[in-house]
Amino acid sequence: MASHVPAGVHFSPEIIAKAIAMFALGHQAKEVAEILKIGRTGTERLRRRWRAGQVTVPDEPAEEMAPEAMRRENRDAAFWRKRATDAAHDLAAAEHLAEELAGIRGMRVEIPDWLLRSSEGKKGRSVIGALTSDVHMGEVIDAEEILGINAYNPDICRVRMQRYFEAVCTVGTRWAADTECEGVLLAMAGDLISGDIHDELRMTNALTAHEQVSAVVGVYAAGLRMLLESYPRVHVVGVPGNHGRTTHKPTAKLYSRLSYDILAVSMLAEQFRDDPRVTFQYGRAKDQITPVFGRTVFTTHGDKIGTRGGMGFAGPMLPIVRGTKKISEQQASIGRRPDLIQHGHYHTSGAPGSVLANGSVPGYAEFADDIRAVVEPPQQWVYLLHSKWFLRERASIQLEAPSVPDKPKVRVPAGFRETADA
CATH class of the missing domain: 3.60.21 (Purple Acid Phosphatase; chain A, domain 2)
Known part of the structure; x- marks a missing residue:
């Protein structure tokens, strides 16, 4: 795989391509070095050069990759994409929880x-x-x-x-x-x-x-x-x-x-x-x-x-x-x-x-x-x-003055009192 590799970076083009892919997903140099089993100092140097635009990888490989190796590469890429997505979801959930319980952000x-x-x-x-x-x-x-x-x-x-x-x-x-x-x-x-x-x-x-x-x-x-x-x-x-x-x-x-x-x-x-x-x-x-x-x-x-x-x-x-x-x-x-x-x-x-x-x-x-x-x-x-x-x-x-109900008005039919007294 052809690659522009600046002085001081001593990795194969394949390793450089994998490392750059992982940098793009947000991984730190320490993680990349441990996963790819390469030196941490060189990995950090590679990450700095990549962020500065001094390391480029062509879109197409210079040589054919075996089908089994290609499948393995695809599985690895899918794995890191899923990890990055899960991490983003976890971060959003944590931010929301902090916001709801403590009211800290934006309060x-x-x-x-x-x-x-x-x-x-x-x-x-x-x-x-x-x-x-x-x-x-x-x-x-x-x-x-x-x-x-x-x-x-x-x-x-x-x-x-x-x-x-x-x-x-x-x-x-x-x-x-x-x-x-x-x-x-x-x-x-x-x-x-x-x-x-x-x-x-x-x-x-x-x-x-x-x-x-x-x-x-x-x-x-x-x-x-x-x-x-x-x-x-x-x-x-x-x-x-x-x-x-x-x-x-x-x-x-x-x-x-x-x-x-x-x-x-x-x-x-x-x-x-x-x-x-x-x-x-x-x-x-x-x-x-x-x-x-x-x-x-x-x-x-x-x-x-x-x-x-x-x-x-x-x-x-x-x-x-x-x-x-x-x-x-x-x-x-x-x-x-x-x-x-x-x-x-x-x-x-x-x-x-x-x-x-x-x-x-x-x-x-x-x-x-x-x-x-x-x-x-x-x-x-x-x-x-x-x-x-x-x-x-x-x-x-x-909020309202207490009202006094009106006295009930009762009409007594004529002759009712006399009848009651009797």
Whole structure:
């Protein structure tokens, strides 16, 4: 086999051809030397010369190769091609696993210093937590379909969210009066929009998905400005929900990157990019972990906690307890222990242990009525984290003023009273 061999390379043309083929598949000089049983120093020199374009091998051999030798060469080439392909697949799987479990690659994390400092001070330090989820901007609930129990549309959504942010400012500042309040931890925990994941939503939504994103960003932008009037700083944590997905069915891969919820968070971050008082935490992972005063807050939407649906008279609370237990065990297996897990999705407000399960902004809807679920008012959590006591205060804020039902009007037929007295 003819070959241009520079000075200092003392291998036969056949060996050079095999070595170059293996270099092209990504093998290092050490591997090639061991497999071809040739000197490592010469192999490294050959690899350098090949990469510099100083070694060339013609496409056709100068002499005929015996059929058996040719078959052996073909088998060897196929073997190395398969190894290279398998290695590429293994690398891709490892990168995906690291991305899913740890959220390291491409993750946007900016944890501000005021969340990390754990020194007490005289009064103790605090952070107000605002858990928002299941806003469902764009959804329409027809009161007539559920006997007047509840109604919802984009205008009602704006009113309820304004009431919520006002409550965070009022209640939170009262709670934090005996502390040095550092700011607000605002969770945008998924299902910010109604989305188009069901045919009935596409038929009844008041806004398209893109309009929903724009509208909900406006709501949160107004809420952030309101919070900044009462608190010095706000750290926003965003995770994706199931209603905000852009795919027909839920996926395991690219779940966050294909989410309207994360698009809304990124648009909000763009609006406040020049305001140093507001920081944002979101990324490719479906969950986010935020350190607060030396402890950790685990934020997720709730659709991927490992359990689904309700359980008889207990409703969603048993799946919530089981699912958050699975989160704790999963995180413990890699040396992390969440001190607070916060999520939404089930539209059921609860606080089992170190868990805050969120209600919803729309409240009672046609689906809940269809399964005869217990009526729960629209509500969202607000809480206080203390540098010493951690979760010290919490309250589920009702987003509608409690209504007083009208007194029933009963018409008594004429003569009925006299008959009854007799």
